Amino acid sequence: MDKQQEHWEKVYQTKQPNTVSWFQEHATRSLEIIRSIGAPKDGQIIDVGGGASTLVDDLMTDGFKNVSVLDLSASALEVARKRIGPIGQNVTWIAGDIRTVDLPEQIYDIWHDRAVFHFLTDQADRTAYVRQVMNSVKPGGHVIVATFAPDGPDQCSGLPVARYAPEQLHGEFGPSFELLEHATEEHKTPWGSVQHFIYCHCLAPH
DSSP states (O other): OOHHHHHHHHHHHHSOGGGSTTOOSSOHHHHHHHHHHTOOTTSEEEEETOTTOTHHHHHHHTTOOEEEEEESOHHHHHHHHHHHGGGGGGSEEEESOTTTOOOOTTOEEEEEEESSGGGOOSHHHHHHHHHHHHHHEEEEEEEEEEEEOTTSOSEETTEEOOOOOHHHHHHHHOTTSEEEEEEEEEEEOTTSOEEEEEEEEEEOOO
């Protein structure tokens, strides 16, 4: 187990999901963007770094049949699996590192990531991430990535993060990705402080 995995396993083994800074009762902004796409209910969606997020609950409630949740921490996935109950049998749970995990080719209609990409402070790691997107998202598929905004925190869970303006985040993926929209979010932590996020919604290369 590498240091990053060890870190996240410890977080989810020692803290309640609703006490971490990134907790959302509902992933409202993410759901708004995903619902606006109008994807078929049998479309393939992956939530990268989904951990214990409730996004999977709401996607399943919306009727999506093919949802995958990937996280570095198996403990985080177990929290979500227990919470969601029997309906979770229809979810594909993937414990792995987004930089190296073996994902199927050109399968996902929607790739969603809230707050993984900004932990990739090394260029090589970001390049590996984008390579995964290119490999596993269908041509013309939807890519939704959220990170801390320029005035967001410079650390999260004790780890350094990168902060992005929308054009900077889009630039990490390159001009072959078409930027459809970007949005902001004022995220309130469980203890009431505000963190600024940006969301970029792109189309993968055709």
